[in-house]
Amino acid sequence: MLAQGHLVADPLFVDTPARVEDTASRFARAQQPTPPGWRRVERDGWVALRHARTRLPEQGWKIHASATAEEAPRVVDAVWEYCVERGISFKFLRSRTLLALVNCKRAPRSAGGKLVTIYPRCEELLERTLRELSSLLRGVKGPYILSDLRWDEGPLYLRYGGFSPRYCFARDGEYVPAVVRPDGRPVPDVRGAVFKVPSWAGVPPFIDTRIRAARARTGDSLPYRVEKALHFSNSGGVYRAVDPATGRRVVLREARPYAGVDDNGMDAVARLAREHSVLRRLAGLDCVPEVIARTRHWEHHFLAEEFVEGEPLHEAIARRHPLFHPGADEEAAAAYTRWACGVLEGVEAATAALHARGIVFGDLQPGNVLVRPDGSVCLVDFETSFDIGEDFTPVMGTAGFIAPWARSGFAIDSYALDCLRLALFCPLTELLRFGGGKHEELIRLVEERFPVPPGFGERLRAGLAPPPAASPAPSSTWPAGPAGHDDGDHGERWEAVLASLRDAIVYSATPEREDRLFPGDVKQFDGQGTALAFGAAGVLYALHATGYGGGPRFEGHVDWLARAVERTRWPRPGLYDGLAGVAYVLDALGRPQQARETLGRLTGFDLTGCGVGLFGGLAGIALAQLHFGELETALRLGDRLARALEGDGPADPAGVGLMRGWSGPALLFTRLFDETADVRHLRRAEAALARDLASCGVSGGRYVHVRDGQRRLTTLGRGSAGVGIALDAYVRRQEDVHFSRLRDRIRDSLGTELLLSSGLLDGHAGLLYALAHLGGPVSARRAQLRGLGLHAVRYEGRLAFPMDGLLRLSMDLATGTAGVLLAVHAATGPQAVASLPFLRPE
Numbered sequence: 001m002l003a004q005g006h007l008v009a010d011p012l013f014v015d016t017p018a019r020v021e022d023t024a025s026r027f028a029r030a031q032q033p034t035p036p037g038w039r040r041v042e043r044d045g046w047v048a049l050r051h052a053r054t055r056l057p058e059q060g061w062k063i064h065a066s067a068t069a070e071e072a073p074r075v076v077d078a079v080w081e082y083c084v085e086r087g088i089s090f091k092f093l094r095s096r097t098l099l100a101l102v103n104c105k106r107a108p109r110s111a112g113g114k115l116v117t118i119y120p121r122c123e124e125l126l127e128r129t130l131r132e133l134s135s136l137l138r139g140v141k142g143p144y145i146l147s148d149l150r151w152d153e154g155p156l157y158l159r160y161g162g163f164s165p166r167y168c169f170a171r172d173g174e175y176v177p178a179v180v181r182p183d184g185r186p187v188p189d190v191r192g193a194v195f196k197v198p199s200w201a202g203v204p205p206f207i208d209t210r211i212r213a214a215r216a217r218t219g220d221s222l223p224y225r226v227e228k229a230l231h232f233s234n235s236g237g238v239y240r241a242v243d244p245a246t247g248r249r250v251v252l253r254e255a256r257p258y259a260g261v262d263d264n265g266m267d268a269v270a271r272l273a274r275e276h277s278v279l280r281r282l283a284g285l286d287c288v289p290e291v292i293a294r295t296r297h298w299e300h301h302f303l304a305e306e307f308v309e310g311e312p313l314h315e316a317i318a319r320r321h322p323l324f325h326p327g328a329d330e331e332a333a334a335a336y337t338r339w340a341c342g343v344l345e346g347v348e349a350a351t352a353a354l355h356a357r358g359i360v361f362g363d364l365q366p367g368n369v370l371v372r373p374d375g376s377v378c379l380v381d382f383e384t385s386f387d388i389g390e391d392f393t394p395v396m397g398t399a400g401f402i403a404p405w406a407r408s409g410f411a412i413d414s415y416a417l418d419c420l421r422l423a424l425f426c427p428l429t430e431l432l433r434f435g436g437g438k439h440e441e442l443i444r445l446v447e448e449r450f451p452v453p454p455g456f457g458e459r460l461r462a463g464l465a466p467p468p469a470a471s472p473a474p475s476s477t478w479p480a481g482p483a484g485h486d487d488g489d490h491g492e493r494w495e496a497v498l499a500s501l502r503d504a505i506v507y508s509a510t511p512e513r514e515d516r517l518f519p520g521d522v523k524q525f526d527g528q529g530t531a532l533a534f535g536a537a538g539v540l541y542a543l544h545a546t547g548y549g550g551g552p553r554f555e556g557h558v559d560w561l562a563r564a565v566e567r568t569r570w571p572r573p574g575l576y577d578g579l580a581g582v583a584y585v586l587d588a589l590g591r592p593q594q595a596r597e598t599l600g601r602l603t604g605f606d607l608t609g610c611g612v613g614l615f616g617g618l619a620g621i622a623l624a625q626l627h628f629g630e631l632e633t634a635l636r637l638g639d640r641l642a643r644a645l646e647g648d649g650p651a652d653p654a655g656v657g658l659m660r661g662w663s664g665p666a667l668l669f670t671r672l673f674d675e676t677a678d679v680r681h682l683r684r685a686e687a688a689l690a691r692d693l694a695s696c697g698v699s700g701g702r703y704v705h706v707r708d709g710q711r712r713l714t715t716l717g718r719g720s721a722g723v724g725i726a727l728d729a730y731v732r733r734q735e736d737v738h739f740s741r742l743r744d745r746i747r748d749s750l751g752t753e754l755l756l757s758s759g760l761l762d763g764h765a766g767l768l769y770a771l772a773h774l775g776g777p778v779s780a781r782r783a784q785l786r787g788l789g790l791h792a793v794r795y796e797g798r799l800a801f802p803m804d805g806l807l808r809l810s811m812d813l814a815t816g817t818a819g820v821l822l823a824v825h826a827a828t829g830p831q832a833v834a835s836l837p838f839l840r841p842e
Contacts, residue, residue, distance in 0.1 A: 002014065002522045002805065002807070003101070003106060003107050003108055003111075004101055004104050004105075004106040004107060005017035005020070005098070005101035005102070005107070006522050006525075007807060007808065008020050008101065009021070010519075010808075012519075012795065012808060012809050013508075013519035013808050013809055013810075014519065014520070014521065014522045014803065014807075014808045014810075015519070016044060016045075016515065016525050017044065017045045017098055017101055018042075018043070018044050018045045020045070020097060020098065020101070022094070022095035022096075022097035022098060025095045025096040025097040026094055026095040026096075027072070027073055027076045027092070027093075027094060027095060027096070028073070028077075029047075029076050029077060029080045029092070030047050030076075030092075030094040030095065032080075034049065035049070035084050037051060037052050037053070038050065038051055038052065038084070039051075039052055042094070045093055045094055045095075045098045046091045046092065046093060046094070047091060047092055047093075047094050048089075048090075048091035049083075049084070049089065049090060049091070050089040051087040051088075051089065053087075054087055054088075054089055054121060055121070056089055056119055056121055056163050056164070057121065057163060058162065058163060058164050058166070058179075058180065059160070059161060059162045059163055059164075059179045059180065059189075060119075060120070060121075060126075060160065060163060061120065061123070061126050061158055061159070061160050061204075061207070062117055062118065062119055062120075062158065062159060062160075062161060062163065063116075063117070063118040063119075063120065063126070063129060063130065063133075063151075063156055063157070063158050064113070064114050064115075064116065064117055064118075064145050064148055064156070064157045064158065064159070065079060065115050065116035065118070065133075065137070065142075065155050065156055065157075066113035066114065066115055066142030066143055066144070066145055066154065066155045066157065066258075067099075067115050067140055067141070067142040067155055068141050068142055068143075068258050069096050069099060069100060069103075069261070069265075071140045071141060071142070072096060072099055072115055073096075074137075074140065075115060075116060075137060075140060075142075075155065076092050076115070076116065078133070078136050078137055079092065079116050079118065079133070080092075082129075082132070082133055082136065083118060086125075086129075088118060088119070088120060088121075088125065088129065089118070089119040089121075090116060090117065090118045090119065091116070091117050092115060092116045092117075093114075093115055093116075099115055100261060100263075102114060102115075103143055103234070103258070103259060103260070103261045104234065104260065104261060104262065105233050105234050105235045105260040105261075105262065105268070105396065106233065106234065107234045108234070109146055109193040109232060109233070109234050110146065110147045110191045110192055110193050112143055112145065112146060112234045112259055113142055113143035113144065113145040113146075113157075113258075113259065114145060115142070118133075119163050123204045126158075126204070127204065127206050130151050130156060130158070130206075133156060134151055134152055134156050137155055137156065138153075140154070140155040141154075141155070141257075141258060142154065142155045142258055143256060143257070143258040143259035144157075144256060144257075144259070144299065145157040146192075146193040146194065146195075147159055147191055147192060147193060147194070147195060148195055149195050149207070149210060149211060149214060150214070151210065158207070159195065159197075160179075160197055160198060160201045161179060161189050161191070162177055162178065162179050162189045165177065165569070165570055166178050166179075166180070166186060166570075167186075167570055167572075168186035168187060168188060168606075168608075168609065169607075169608065169609030169610050169611070170188045170609070171609070172611070172654035173609070173610060173611020173612070173613070173616065173617055173654055173660070174611075174616070174654070175572045175573075175574075175577070175578075175616065176188045176189070177189040177191070179198065181198075181200050182200055186606075193232070195214075197211075217298065222241075222297045222302070223243075223244075223295060223297075224241040224242065224243055224244070224250060224252060224302075224304065225241055225242045225244055226239045226240070226241045226252070227239075227240045227241055227242060227249075228240045230251070233260065234256075234259055234260050235254075235255060235256060235259055235260025235267075235268035235271070236253070236254030236255050236256045236259070236260070236268055236300065237252075237254045238251065238252070238253055238254070239251070239252040239254070240252075240307060241304075243292075243304075248292075248307075249307040250292055250304045250305060250306065250307050251289065251304070251305045251306070251307050251308075251380075252302050252303070252304055252305075253272060253275070253302065253303045253305065254268075254300055254301070254302055255267075255268035255269045255271065255272035255300065255301040255302070255303075256268050256269075256299075256300055257269050257299060257300075257301070262395050262396050263395040264392075264393075264395050268301075269301050271383035271384070272294075272301055272303050272383065274382075274383060274384075274385065274386070275303060275381075275382040275383045275385070276291060276294050276303055278359055278382045278385040278386070279291045279305070279382055281357060281358075281359060281387075282353075282354065282357060282359060285350075285353050285354075285357075286376070286378075287346075287349070287350035287353055287354075287376075287377060287378055287379055288350075288354075288378065288379055288380075288382070289305040289306040289307075289308050289378060289380060290305065290306035291303070291304075291305060291306075292304040292305060292306065308370050308372065308378045308380070309372060309373060310370035310371050310372040310373070310377075310378060311370065311371050312366065312367055312369070312370060312371075313343065313366035313367070313369040313370070313371055313377075314366035314367050314427075316343075316371050317366060317423070317424060317427060318711075319710065320336055320339060321336060321427075321754070322335075322336050323449065323752070323753040323754035324752065324754055324755075325699065325700070325703070325712070325752060326700070326703045326714070326748075326749050326750070326751045326752050327700050327703065327751070328449075328753060330451075333449055333450050333451065334450075334451050336450070337425075337450045337451050337452060339375075340424040340425065340450075341452075341453065342375055343369075343371060343375070343377060343424065344420075344421055344424065346371075346375070346376055346377035347364075347369060347377055347379075347417065347420060348417065350377055350378075350379050351364065351379075351413055351417055354379070354385075354413075355388075355410055355413070358387055358388045358389065359385055359386070359387060359388070360385060360386055360387075360388055360409060360410060360412055360413055361379060361382070361384075361385050361412075361413050361416075362382075362384035362385045362386060362394040362397070362412055362413070363381065363383075363384045363385075363394065363396065363397055363398055363401070363416075364379075364401060364413050364416035364417055364420060365398040365400070365401040365416065365419075365420065365423075366420065366423060366424075366427075367381075367398070368380055368381045368398075369420075383396075384396050384397070388409060388410065393407055393408060394407075394412065399430050399433070399806075399807055400419060400423070400428075400429035400430035400431075400432065400433075400806070401415075401416040401419045401420065401423075401429060402415070402416065403415050403432075403433075403466070405466065405467050405469075414463065415463065415464075417463075418459070418460055418463030418464050419432070419464070421456075421459075421460060422439070422442060422443065422446065422460055422464065425445075425446040425449075425450050425452070426442045426443075426445050426446055426754070426790070427756065428442055428756070428790060428791070428806065429442075430802075430805075430806035430807060431790075431791065431793060431802065431806055432464065434793035434794070434802070434809070435793050435794055436465075436466045438793065439460070439461070439464040439465065440461065441789070441790060442790065443457045443460050443461060443464075444457075445790060446460075449753075477500075477799070478497070478788070478789035478792045478799070479493040479494060479497060479785075479789075491828070494824065494828040497799060497824060497828075498546060498821065498824060498825055498828075498829075500798045500799040501798070501799050501800070501817055501820060501821040501824070502543060502546065502548045502821060503798045504795050504796070504798035504799055504800040504811070504817055505518060505539060505542075505543065505811050505817055505818055505821070506543075506548075506553070507795075507796055507798060508795070508800075508811050509557060511556060511557060511560050514564065514567075515529055516529045516535070516536070517529070517535070517536035517539070517557060517560050517561065517564070518535075518536060518539045518811040518812065518818075519808075519809065519810065519811050519812075520534050520535070520539075520803070520810045520811055520812025520814075520815065520816055521533075521534040521803055521804070521810055521812055521814065521815045521816070523577075524812065527568065527570055527571060527572065528572065528577055528578070529564060529568075530561055530564045530565045530568060530571070530582050531572070531576065531577050531578055531581055531582065532575065532576045532577075532581030532582070532584075532585060532813060532837070533576040533577055533581075533615070533761070533812065533813060533814035534577075534812045534813075534814055534815070535812065536557070536560065536561045536564065537561060537565075537581055537582045537585040537586075538576075538581075538585075538812055538813025538814065538818055538819075539811055539812060539813060539818040540554075540557055540558060540561060540585060540589060541585045541588060541589075541813065541837075542813055542818035542819070542821050542822045542834075543818070543821075544588060544589055545822060545825070545834040545835065546821055546822060546825040546829075546834050547825075549589070558586075558589050558591060561582065561585070561586065562586060562591060562594045565579070565582045565586075565598055566597075566598075571601070572616055573602050573605045573607070573610070573616075573621055574615060574616030574617060574620050574621060575614060575615065575616070575619075575620025575621060575623065575624055575837065576614070576615040576616060576620060576659065576814070577615060577616040578616065579598050579599070579601050579602055580599070580602065580620055580621045580623075580624035580625075581620070581624070581837070582598050583595045583596070583598040583599040583624060583628070584624050584627055584837055586598060587627070587628070595628075596628070599624065599625075599628055599630075602621065602625075607621070607637075611654065611660065612641055612644055612661075612662065612664065612665050613655075613658075613659055613660040613661060613662075613664040613665070614658055614659050614660075614663075614664030614667065614838075615659040615660055615664070615717075617660070617664065618637045618640060618641055618665070619637075619641065619664035619665040619667065619668040620664060621637060622634040622637035622638055622641075622668050623667070623668055623671060623837070623838050625637070626668075626671060626672070626675065627837075627838075631675055631676075634668075634672065634675075635672065635676075637668075638665075638668060638669065638672050638681070638684075641665045641668070641669075641684075641688075642684050645662075645665075645684060645687050645688060645691070655718055656692050656695040656696075656706050656708075656713075656718065656723075657692065657706060657713070657715075657716075657717060657718040657719055657720075657722045657723055658716060658717060658721075658722025658723065658725060658726060659716075659717040659718065659722065659761060660717075660718065661691070661692045661695075661718075661722075661723075662688040662689065662691040662692045663688070663689065663692050663722055663723045663725075663726035664726070665684075665685075665688045666684075666685040666686075666688035666689045666692075666726045666729070666730060667685075667725075667726050667729055667838065667839075669681040669682065669684040669685035669688060670682070670685050670729045670730055670733055671838070673685070673733060674733075682730070682733060682734050685729075685730050685734075686730065686734070686736075686739075689723070689726060689727060689730060689739065692706075692723050692726075693723065693742065695707055696720060696723065697712070699712060702745060702748070702749075703745075703748075703749040704720050704742065704745045704746045704749050705719060705720045705749060706718065706719045706720050706723065714746075714749055714750055714752055714767065715755075715761065715762045715763065715766050715767065716760060716761055716762075716765075716766025716767065716769060716770055717760075717761030717762055717766065717814075718761070718762065720746045720749060720750075721746065721750055721766055721767055721769075721770035722766075722770070723746060724742075724743050724746035724747055724750075724770060724774055725770060725773055725774065725839060727739050727740075727742060727743040727746070728743050728773070728774055728842075729842070731743060732842055743774070746774075747770075747771070747774040747775070747776050748776070748777070748780075750767045750770055750771050750776055750780050750784075751777075751779065751780035751783045751784075752767065752783070752787075753783050753786070753787060754787060754790070755767070755787060756806070757791075757804045757805075757806075757815070758787070758788055758791035758792075758801045758802065758820060759801075759803070759804055759810075759814060759815040759816065759819055759820075760813060760814055760815070760819025760820070760822065760823060761814045761815070761819070762804055762815070763791075763804070764784045764787040764788045764791065765784075765788065765819045765820045765822075765823035765824075766819075766823070767780075767784045768781060768784035768785065768788070768823040768824065768826070768827050769822065769823040769826055769827070769836070771784065771827065772823070772826040772827040772841075773826070773835075773839065773841050781827050784827075785824070785827070785828075788801075788820060788824070791806075793809070795809055799817075800816075800817045801816050801817045801820050802816070803815045803816055822834050822835075822836070
């Protein structure tokens with residue numbers, strides 16, 4: 001999960017919190033020498049100490065300590081002295097900076113508040129530590145740790161969980177931390193936002209007493225009946241509720257004391273008070289919700305507001321925007337423009353009404369605008385609002401709607417309003433931070449595709465252009481026009497694009513680091529730094545497949561991959577997330593012995609509960625085994641998947657499509673048919689494809705997509721593009737008029753002009769790759785190349801692409817520049833040979 005801590009260390013790339021510059025805020029104990037007889041390890045910003053003679057159990061009851069920034073040094077000092085004297089293993093965050101990241105609003109709720117972890121080796125020591133340390137820390141304040149049971153009044157908490165790392169497959173097929181039941185079966189070590197004890201875990205009497213007391217305390221009813229949770233953050237939740245006394249529906253905004261602390265030092269309760277005060281100032285305006293009451297339940301604070309019937313603007317944009325769907329015409333663009341301009345008039349009037357009362361909204365963005373059924377708008381979430389006369393600068397804001405040169409007074413709202421004007425038509429404003437000319441590219445799209453009012457574009461150019469002192473980076477240089485080498489000069493320009501993408505990737509390499517080679521998605525720090533999707537294997541594979549390979553630097557990177565996968569203690573087994581994919585890539589890069597050694601590690605895995613898909617499931621593992629000539633192993637895995645198709649075997653996949661659905665097994669079955677000529681495998685492929693096709697729908701009378709709630713997915717990883725590739729593999733082996741027609745309709749549905757991601761699995765690159773694979777029309781390929789151009793930015797003078805979410809750049813295969821490189825090469829190369837593993841066009 002991407003957290004605020006991953007965005008602090010580097011302005012361009014996601015990085016681990018351990019690399020945050022926090023020297024000035026480190027706790028004194030973090031710099032103290034290791035006590036004699038103790039072992040010290042520093043990892044991910046934690047300082048862990050364990051006595052050399054202490055042997056810990058694999059799992060048990062652990063203690064956490066919470067504290068505010070002011071009292072954290074006292075807690076760290078007390079725990080150090082207490083545990084070192086008694087030989088108790090423990091760990092603590094090394095600095096106040098990292099504690100602030102753990103306690104901020106955008107931190108994972110399950111981790112919020114955790115400053116210290118203590119590992120008592122037995123129940124007797126657990127009870128004594130709780131009682132004695134609680135006495136030493138009496139009165140210390142800190143955020144409530146949601147995943148734990150609080151001991152007395154805090155700041156100590158406890159939960160049952162793993163002491164040492166081990167993993168298993170969860171019900172959705174994901175590889176997750178595990179604990180072991182008494183019968184020896186590993187099960188997920190659930191680390192959620194609610195305290196739960198495994199049903200089989202022993203609960204000592206002194207803990208059971210506290211559990212019963214806690215249940216009795218929380219049994220007191222809130223004076224509202226909660227109907228639905230609308231949103232959660234580390235600060236608290238937002239709920240739809242009903243006042244039983246009146247029957248009136250309300251919105252409850254929850255604030256947790258000492259949690260969600262921002263850089264101004266304000267916690268969630270202080271910001272709730274600010275919102276309450278501002279809303280009272282704005283009473284009577286139709287564009288803000290009415291305040292009903294402020295109350296406190298248990299230790300949490302609540303603000304009850306009018307429930308405004310309406311749709312969040314970002315959801316309305318996603319549902320209505322014509323460029324998000326294939327086949328957008330001028331009529332659809334004109335109808336959308338009329339609606340969008342009406343919404344803008346309402347937002348402009350609402351902002352002006354706030355300013356007339358001397359209030360700066362502070363976080364104007366589509367998620368904070370509700371569009372009522374009658375088309376009027378209401379602003380919500382006033383926790384960063386302030387009086388124009390205050391000496392106050394909001395430190396929280398939404399990426400894509402803030403700029404460093406517009407962070408005071410009404411200028412905050414003026415800049416955000418211009419961003420919102422742009423986002424209604426081209427919701428890629430997060431990209432503005434990567435280049436001073438990016439706003440111009442996005443505005444041009446708006447002017448070309450929508451009949452906006454005269455002067456609309458010029459107004460945006462004036463409002464969004466960075467000041468000269470901002471020293472903007474140059475905008476991207478992306479070809480506009482035909483896609484292919486048969487197009488004269490444009491072929492040479494695509495060669496230049498490919499060279500620039502390769503150069504950006506190579507320039508970003510950090511071979512001096514052990515945790516990653518190329519920057520990419522945050523998942524690389526979750527044991528996937530070598531993997532095909534998010535790690536080094538995928539990047540090196542893309543470079544090799546597109547003609548960049550060999551030479552000392554590249555071979556050095558391959559050496560890094562081989563060393564890194566060998567030292568990874570808890571790798572995943574899958575094709576895109578683990579060992580199977582790394583083995584495949586090492587073999588492709590001319591390291592057959594190291595590839596075989598990597599593949600051999602798969603024999604140590606218990607694949608019980610492993611998913612079915614291509615990404616991390618049985619289908620991908622079996623294809624890798626088949627690649628290495630291990631036909632019997634691949635057949636055994638295929639038989640498991642066949643039993644699952646019949647309802648006896650691995651659980652149904654967590655998704656639909658090529659990566660996590662049944663299209664991956666269908667691809668495996670077609671390859672098993674190639675190896676064995678056994679027609680049973682074709683029947684299995686047909687059944688697997690039917691499973692995914694059952695989740696598909698049709699829009700516009702002809703466009704085929706995967707249905708995902710209200711969303712229509714055409715992407716390569718989870719959408720219809722991947723299903724189409726699996727269908728293509730099947731119909732090339734088995735004549736099927738129905739499946740052939742579906743494949744062609746899917747191919748013709750891949751012309752969506754605008755996606756929120758450029759990535760290979762979830763964005764434009766994936767649609768481009770599928771179009772190249774399936775022989776899609778040139779017009780659709782051009783649409784995807786233009787879409788990629790909107791996402792392209794400059795990194796050290798070279799072309800690069802952002803990760804999903806657009807908050808940082810990525811070089812990996814699944815979400816970033818390497819995936820774009822592979823797709824563009826497949827679509828524009830003179831000999832389109834670049835392909836994903838096992839997906840080469842036939």
